[in-house]
Amino acid sequence: MDSLVTFCLRMGDTTLILGQQTAAWCGHAPVLEEDIAFANMGLDLIGQTQLWYEIAAEAEGRGRTPDDLAFFRTERQFLNAQLVERPNTDFAHALMRQYLFDAWHLPMQEALCESGHEAIRDLARKSVKEVRYHINRSRDLIVRLGDGSDESRAKMQAALDALWPYAADLMATDAVEETLAAQGVLPDLARVRRAFEAETAATMARATLDIPANGHARTGGRTGIHTETMGYILAEMQQVPRSYPDARW
Amino acid sequence: MYAQLVETGAAETSEKDREFQEKIDRGVRIEANDWMPEGYRKTLIRQISQHAHSEIVGQLPEGNWITRAPSLQRKAILLAKVQDEAGHGLYLYCAAETLGISRDEMTAQLLSGKAKYSSIFNYPTLTWADIGAVGWLVDGAAIMNQVPLQRCSYGPYSRAMIRVCKEESFHQRQGFDIMRQLCQGTDDQKAMAQDALNRWWWPSLMMFGPSDKDSVHSEQSMKWGIKQNTNDELRQKFVDQTVPQAEWLGLTVPDPDLAWNEAKGGYDFGEPDWSEFYEVLKGNGPCNRDRLAARNKAWDDGAWYRDGLIAHAEKQQTIAAE
Amino acid sequence: MSKEWPLWEIFIRGQHGLSHRHVGSLHAPDAEMALKNARDVYTRRNEGMSIWVVESAKITAFDPDTAEQNFAAPKSKVYRHPSFFEIPDDVGAM
Numbered sequence: 001m002d003s004l005v006t007f008c009l010r011m012g013d014t015t016l017i018l019g020q021q022t023a024a025w026c027g028h029a030p031v032l033e034e035d036i037a038f039a040n041m042g043l044d045l046i047g048q049t050q051l052w053y054e055i056a057a058e059a060e061g062r063g064r065t066p067d068d069l070a071f072f073r074t075e076r077q078f079l080n081a082q083l084v085e086r087p088n089t090d091f092a093h094a095l096m097r098q099y100l101f102d103a104w105h106l107p108m109q110e111a112l113c114e115s116g117h118e119a120i121r122d123l124a125r126k127s128v129k130e131v132r133y134h135i136n137r138s139r140d141l142i143v144r145l146g147d148g149s150d151e152s153r154a155k156m157q158a159a160l161d162a163l164w165p166y167a168a169d170l171m172a173t174d175a176v177e178e179t180l181a182a183q184g185v186l187p188d189l190a191r192v193r194r195a196f197e198a199e200t201a202a203t204m205a206r207a208t209l210d211i212p213a214n215g216h217a218r219t220g221g222r223t224g225i226h227t228e229t230m231g232y233i234l235a236e237m238q239q240v241p242r243s244y245p246d247a248r249w
Numbered sequence: 250m251y252a253q254l255v256e257t258g259a260a261e262t263s264e265k266d267r268e269f270q271e272k273i274d275r276g277v278r279i280e281a282n283d284w285m286p287e288g289y290r291k292t293l294i295r296q297i298s299q300h301a302h303s304e305i306v307g308q309l310p311e312g313n314w315i316t317r318a319p320s321l322q323r324k325a326i327l328l329a330k331v332q333d334e335a336g337h338g339l340y341l342y343c344a345a346e347t348l349g350i351s352r353d354e355m356t357a358q359l360l361s362g363k364a365k366y367s368s369i370f371n372y373p374t375l376t377w378a379d380i381g382a383v384g385w386l387v388d389g390a391a392i393m394n395q396v397p398l399q400r401c402s403y404g405p406y407s408r409a410m411i412r413v414c415k416e417e418s419f420h421q422r423q424g425f426d427i428m429r430q431l432c433q434g435t436d437d438q439k440a441m442a443q444d445a446l447n448r449w450w451w452p453s454l455m456m457f458g459p460s461d462k463d464s465v466h467s468e469q470s471m472k473w474g475i476k477q478n479t480n481d482e483l484r485q486k487f488v489d490q491t492v493p494q495a496e497w498l499g500l501t502v503p504d505p506d507l508a509w510n511e512a513k514g515g516y517d518f519g520e521p522d523w524s525e526f527y528e529v530l531k532g533n534g535p536c537n538r539d540r541l542a543a544r545n546k547a548w549d550d551g552a553w554y555r556d557g558l559i560a561h562a563e564k565q566q567t568i569a570a571e
Numbered sequence: 572m573s574k575e576w577p578l579w580e581i582f583i584r585g586q587h588g589l590s591h592r593h594v595g596s597l598h599a600p601d602a603e604m605a606l607k608n609a610r611d612v613y614t615r616r617n618e619g620m621s622i623w624v625v626e627s628a629k630i631t632a633f634d635p636d637t638a639e640q641n642f643a644a645p646k647s648k649v650y651r652h653p654s655f656f657e658i659p660d661d662v663g664a665m
Contacts, residue, residue, distance in 0.1 A: 016321075023315045023328045027308035028543065030551020031576070032339045033597055035308070037611040039332035046325045053321075067320045091554055137607055144561040144600075145554065152557025240319040240377050247435050249319040249377075249427075283635045329615075336612055343596040346578060352598060353575045412595070416616070556573045558600035565601065 003179040004059045004117070006079065007186070009069070010222055012052030013080035014170075016070060017230075018101055019045030020237055021088055030091055037137065041098065044130040051123045058119075071241040075224070075231050082221040083166035085230045089159075092145070092152075096159035099142045100200070102135035104170040107195035116184030139203050146207025157209050168217035171196065176222075251367045251391060252299035253458045253530070257292045257469040273474045278404040281347035289473055290348055292466075293403055296475060297345040298355045302366035304338035305359070306540050310374045311383060319377055326423050327380060333420065337413045344405040360545050368526055369456050371534030378431055378438075378445035384424015386446075386453040389491060392421055393483050394457070402474030425494065432498045439499070446495065447503045454518075455526045457484040489515045577626055579605040581613055584621035591623050602626070 022042035029035040053066030084101060088094050109131050112124035145152040171193050180186040204211050220226070241249070266286050272279070279285055312331045318324035342352045358364035369387055374380060395414050401407040431442040461467045461479040470476035488507075495502050506519035528534065576598040582591035594613050599605035605624040613619065633641055649655050658665050 020316060020324075023324065026315060026328060026331045026335070027312035028547045030547070030554035031598070032305070032335050032342070033599065033608040033612060034551075034554075035335040036332055036339070036615075037608065039328055039335070040611050040615070042328055043325055043332075046321055046328070050321055070321055071319070090550060133610075140603065140607070141558075144604075145557045147561055147564070148557030149553070149560035151553045152560065155553055155557075236316050240317055244435065244437055247319075247438050249323055249430060280635065282632070332615070336615065339597060339612060340595055343578070346596075351575055409595070552573060555576065555600075558604065559574050559576065562601040562604075 002059060003176045004185065005056050006176045007180055008052045008056035008059065008120075010079040010081075010176075012049045012056060012069070013078045014084055014101075014221075015045045015052065016049040017078070017080045017233060018084035018097070019043075019049060020233060021084065022094070022098070024088055025091070025094060034091075038094075041134055041137075044127075044134070048123070048127050048130070051127070055119045055123065067241070071238045072245075075226055075234055077224060078221075078226065078230065078234065079224055080221050080226075081166070081169040081172070082218055082227050083163060083169055085221070085227055085233055086163060086166060087229050089162070090155065092155035092159040093162065095138060095141055095145070096156065096163050098134070099138040099203070100163060100167045101170065102131065102138050103199045103203070104167070104192065104196045106131050106135050107192045107199075111187035111189075111192055114187055120185065135199075139199075142203055142209070143207045146204070146209040153208065156207065160204070160209050161212055164212045165216045165218045167196075167200075169219045169221045172219040172222050174222065251303040251394065251456075252296040253365065253367060253456075255292060255296045255299065255466055255470065257288060257466040257473075270472070273402045273472075278407065279402055280404045288469075289475075292470060292473070292475060293406065294345055294348050294350050296470075297341055297348075297406055297409075298350070298358070299365050299367075301338045301341035301345060301355065302359045302364055303370065304334045304341060306366045306370045306544065308334045308338075309540055309543055310370055310372070310536070311380060313374050314377060314380050317377070318380075323427070330384070330420055330423060333416050336416070340409040340412055341406075344403075344409040347405045356548065360541065360548055362532065362541055365530065367456060368529040368534065369452050371529050371536045371540060372449070372452050373536050375448075376441050376445060378428070378441040379449065381424050381427030381431060381442065382445035382449040384420055384422075385428050385494070386424070386449050386491065387456065388417065388420040388424055390453050390456045390483075390487050392417060393487050393490075397477035400474075400477060428498055428500075432500065442498070443500050446500050450503050451521050451525075454484060454488070455521045455523075455529075457481075457487070459523055459526070485515055488518050492516055576600050577628065579609070579624045580627050580630065581605075581609045582623040582625070583609075583613060583619040585618055586620065591621065594618075596627060599624075 019042050022038055022045060026035055026039045026042070029038055049070070050066050053069045057064050057066060057069060081101075083097060086093065086097055106128070109124045109128040112120055113128055115121045115124065142156065146156045147153070171189070173189055177186055177189055181188065200211065218227075241247070265284060269279075269284065269286060269289070279289075308331050311327065311334070315324065315328050315331060318327050342355060345355060346352060355364070359366070369390075374383065392414065395410055395417070398410040399407055399414055401410065428442050428445075431438040458480040460481055467476060467479060471479075492502055492507065504519045506517065508517050509515075510517045529537065532538070577600075578596050579599055579602075580596050581594050583594050584591045597605065597608050597612050599608045602624055605626075606622055609622045609624055610619075614622070645651070
């Protein structure tokens with residue numbers, strides 16, 4: 001597959017699966033205000049997905065629509081980072097997943113604002129404003145709940161321990177990114193990794209949380225290797241369109 | 250409706266009560282700290298909190314389909330809509346709080362099963378078409394009830410309703426839009442739409458509550474300007490508005506007694522099964538237990554989060570004070 | 572039983588040049604979170620460009636029973652309004 005298409009799917013699949021997981025909280029969050037705030041993030045993520053899929057579909061040139069890409073690809077064809085498919089175990093996991101994603105997403109979007117690819121640059125300039133708010137909010141909550149009660153600290157630490165190994169998958173790169181970097185479509189991604197490390201180190205220190213030290217990292221999502229939760233997410237998400245493949249909604 | 254069978258208690262007739270009634274009759278809005286009869290306060294707390302609970306529980310049947318919405322745009326629209334319900338619950342809880350009850354107290358009443366909420370949300374959403382039917386019928390019925398509440402005598406409630414009505418205007422349309430797409434789609438989709446209408450029609454009519462001749466509290470509520478129309482008036486209006494829409498969609502309203510009555514300029518229609526309505530109110534609808542279990546789980550699972558943020562805020566206050 | 576988050580009153584400036592206006596309330600553990608919650612709850616439809624939050628308990632107000640004594644006096648000062656004065660038409664605009 002074309003490098004540009006692959007990269008756009010990696011981005012769009014990641015925002016879609018996180019949006020899907022985030023949206024599931026609406027009606028079930030710890031407090032009404034959070035129901036509303038979390039849904040706002042979900043809406044932004046679904047909106048960003050549309051934009052990534054439009055670029056991917058156009059670059060692919062096979063006449064597929066964003067909905068085709070979302071609802072008619074299989075698990076092995078989804079290229080999202082594994083982090084975002086990790087389950088909604090509890091709200092601490094949901095928040096930590098969001099924060100770790102934001103800590104990568106913001107420097108990524110900032111870097112993409114300088115992309116040599118016009119559509120990607122436009123997308124990034126629109127999205128980056130949303131993403132700045134997301135991390136502002138998720139970072140605040142990580143700090144408050146880490147440095148909150150004993151129980152909230154324990155919950156956040158458990159979530160960090162569970163999710164930290166998957167953060168590496170956000171930053172996993174291969175020939176796709178190298179090709180695009182050589183073409184000026186992608187910026188230097190080492191910069192994004194350094195920003196992620198600085199952001200998370202500072203925030204976890206303020207939150208009195210310990211980043212797991214064993215260096216264990218899980219990757220594979222970018223080439224369609226997922227965790228066992230992924231199949232269920234897609235089964236749920238794709239069920240209706242796949243049951244009525246000729247229908248329009 | 251969203252607040253069904255609200256008790257009013259007996260009215261007193263002291264001098265202050267008479268002055269209060271005059272104020273209402275003159276169309277003066279009552280504000281939070283104004284003197285008001287205890288019955289008025291209690292009735293409002295019951296009505297507004299029931300209304301708020303209905304919004305909150307109402308998130309569940311539609312939220313059930315957010316993760317399964319069949320297109321990216323439908324997913325976003327549904328998420329935005331269910332989010333709005335949370336917002337409406339929030340505005341209404343705040344309006345009730347001005348009357349001297351806390352949101353936590355109201356939440357406790359909901360979670361224990363003591364407080365009522367609209368019967369409609371105890372029915373299951375079984376197919377995607379149900380999301381269309383709920384938006385079209387349930388939100389349609391709700392708007393019909395809520396528009397007059399913008400003129401309610403209690404200021405904070407009336408202002409909350411103005412905001413709710415403004416936001417809710419897209420809800421019914423998105424439901425109708427789902428139905429329209431289904432009815433113009435494949436045979437399977439059309440069958441799905443008809444099936445949803447069959448299941449949601451009667452529960453929607455029941456939303457307006459039983460006939461006013463059986464409702465002991467309506468009269469007092471209307472005198473107090475808390476209720477503007479009778480249940481039967483609103484139900485008639487709903488039927489008159491909705492039947493032509495169903496015809497436009499090419500769907501059949503599941504009521505053999507439905508017929509246009511030229512003399513009254515409205516439809517005659519059948520009587521809902523009120524025994525079912527009372528069973529649902531008693532907690533024996535198809536989803537009552539599931540709905541309360543879901544709300545209880547969200548509240549219990551979220552305790553550490555609410556407490557953790559308070560703990561942090563208190564730590565910060567201590568640091569600032571030192 | 573846990574402690575309930577305090578209630579905050581929310582004021583929003585809808586557009587450049589307008590005052591902040593009371594739009595409603597919400598709960599939040601502290602002022603910063605109140606601002607963020609207000610952004611999420613009260614500007615979902617692009618309603619604002621600036622937000623103030625004030626803890627509800629910190630608001631001071633007159634007792635409504637004293638409304639007569641507080642607000643009756645100016646009612647007789649009709650000369651404070653321009654319509655009190657009659658200016659002949661041929662004087663021109665004023």
